Amino acid sequence: MTSSDAELLADRTPLPSDLDSRLREHLTFLIEVDQLKTILRASPLAAADRRENDAEHSWHLALMVMVLAEYADEPIDVGHTIKLVVVHDLVEIYAGDTPIYDTKLGESQQEREEAAADRLFGILPDDSGRQLRALWDEFEARQTPEARFAKAIDRFQPLLLNWMAKGGTWRTPGVTANDVRSRKAAIGEGSAALYDAAMQLIDEGERRGWARTS
Template sequence: MTSSDAGLLADQNPLPSGVDSRLREHLTFLIEVDQLKTVLRASPLAAADRRENDAEHSWHLALMVLTLAEYADEPIDVGHTMKLVVVHDLVEIYAGDTPIYDTELGESQQEREEAAADRLFGILPEDAGRALRALWDEFEARKTPEARFAKAMDRLQPLLLNWMAKGGTWRTPGVTAEAVRGRKAVIGEGSTKLWEAALELIDEGERRGWARS
């Protein structure tokens, strides 16, 4: 473990001394990432009058990958893509969520999340931490078919929630339908079919006045 381990959740009720040292690091990490359930996102839920949290978002993305893989423009390894979406937001435990339309906060996003990745994945045994960090880096780089489709899911999921909320974060001051299209265009890097559907939702949302023209 690294020096950044001070103040970990597991320190509040230390694991028994008889637990194997390598396993202890894995379990400490799993306890630490329970915090993902407390990181609120801007997106509203479709099924309840509250915002979703990062853990709910990640679960939804994994299910979307499983359900929508047939629409990927390139063949993808579904299991690997699910790993990418499960890992991609873990750094927000320390870095916090950066709303997609918050351009000011977005300026520091990469720096904050890189530091968070160093800290979080450093909790694990070195080889295990390196493996999860590689998944996070792959998602961020979007250079593989799996990463491109994973990113497409990350942008499509909140769009569906905003549609169900009759605007949701599209109603953020200063946000226009064109800005929504611009921020969601990355969907097209993973799936032409899903991007066409996304544009239908955005266009109809604009016609209904849920997003500013």
């Protein structure tokens, strides 16, 4: 793999010239992904009056995998699932966040994120880059029990934040309670229990007027 010709964060304060070259590539990548802390999502925080960033989201998902693993429909490797949720949004450093209810932006999401994956994982040594890219591809494909549960958690986490915000992004203009239910269908691919809980929260939110009735 080859890194992009674009400036990297590490270029602003170059690492020592005599540093081991392989380690330099790893550290350059780790510096670059610090940008994840700056990518804002649409979801509100439960604990403060501001929006969540991607790094906070990824941490929350990792903890949720640990706590909620017993609700997976199939046996999962918890450690591997945590790797999937930690890696899956890294591409948003270059591609940006795509709000779940922004259908127009969603049309270009796959193309933008594929290009971002090529660029970002290309910073790493070839073998390390392939390993992380494989995790990202696995999450996107949702063909393994771990990927299905990781996606379920990724869709369930914003639901909790929106519940705490008394609607949050459910109040997006033009979005109805049925739209919310449709976007949360992927939860059912990894966990029937979490899907049932999600539908209960949406139903109650609709009753309380936090989401528009279709």
